[in-house]
Amino acid sequence: MQPVLIVEDNTDLQDIYKIAFNNASIPIEIRSNGLDALAEVKKMKPSLILLDILMPDINGIKFLELVNNTNVMNVPVIVCSNLSDKETMDKCKELGVIDYIVKADVDISDIVKRVKQFFDTGK
Numbered sequence: 001m002q003p004v005l006i007v008e009d010n011t012d013l014q015d016i017y018k019i020a021f022n023n024a025s026i027p028i029e030i031r032s033n034g035l036d037a038l039a040e041v042k043k044m045k046p047s048l049i050l051l052d053i054l055m056p057d058i059n060g061i062k063f064l065e066l067v068n069n070t071n072v073m074n075v076p077v078i079v080c081s082n083l084s085d086k087e088t089m090d091k092c093k094e095l096g097v098i099d100y101i102v103k104a105d106v107d108i109s110d111i112v113k114r115v116k117q118f119f120d121t122g123k
Contacts, residue, residue, distance in 0.1 A: 003027040004115060005046035007037040007063070008080070009055045013103075017050075020108045026115060034058035038066060046075055048118055050111070051097075053081035053088060061088070064095040076118065080111060098123060 009032045021028045031037040035057045053060035078099045079092050089100050
C-alpha cells in the first residue's frame with residue numbers, strides 16, 4: 001500500500017496523526033505546505049491525500065486546482081479542515097474531493113476510521 005499523504009501545517013496535529021495512523025498500521029507521509037505536497041505527489045503517487053485548506057505557500061484550494069490543471073495525479077482527496085463554510089466545501093467538491101471533514105467536529109479516530117473505510121470500499 002502506498003502511504004497516505006497528509007498535508008497539514010499544524011505540527012501538534014502532525015504528531016497526533018503520526019501516532020493515530022501508526023497505531024492503525026496505515027503508512028503516512030506528512031508535508032507542511034501545498035508546494036511540498038505537490039512535489040511529493042509527483043514523486044510517490046500516494047494512495048490517498050488528507051488535505052488541510054489553510055496552509056502557508058499555497059492553500060488547499062490552490063493545491064487542488066494545480067493538481068487538476070497539471071494532471072499529475074488521479075489520487076483521491078479527503079479534505080480535513082476547520083473551515084466549515086458552504087462556499088469552501090462546495091469548491092472542494094467541485095474540484096473532486098471525495099469527502100470533506102470539519103476537524104473541529106470529529107475526533108482523530110473518526111478520521112482514521114474514514115481512511116480505513118476508503119481502503120475497504122474504495123470510496
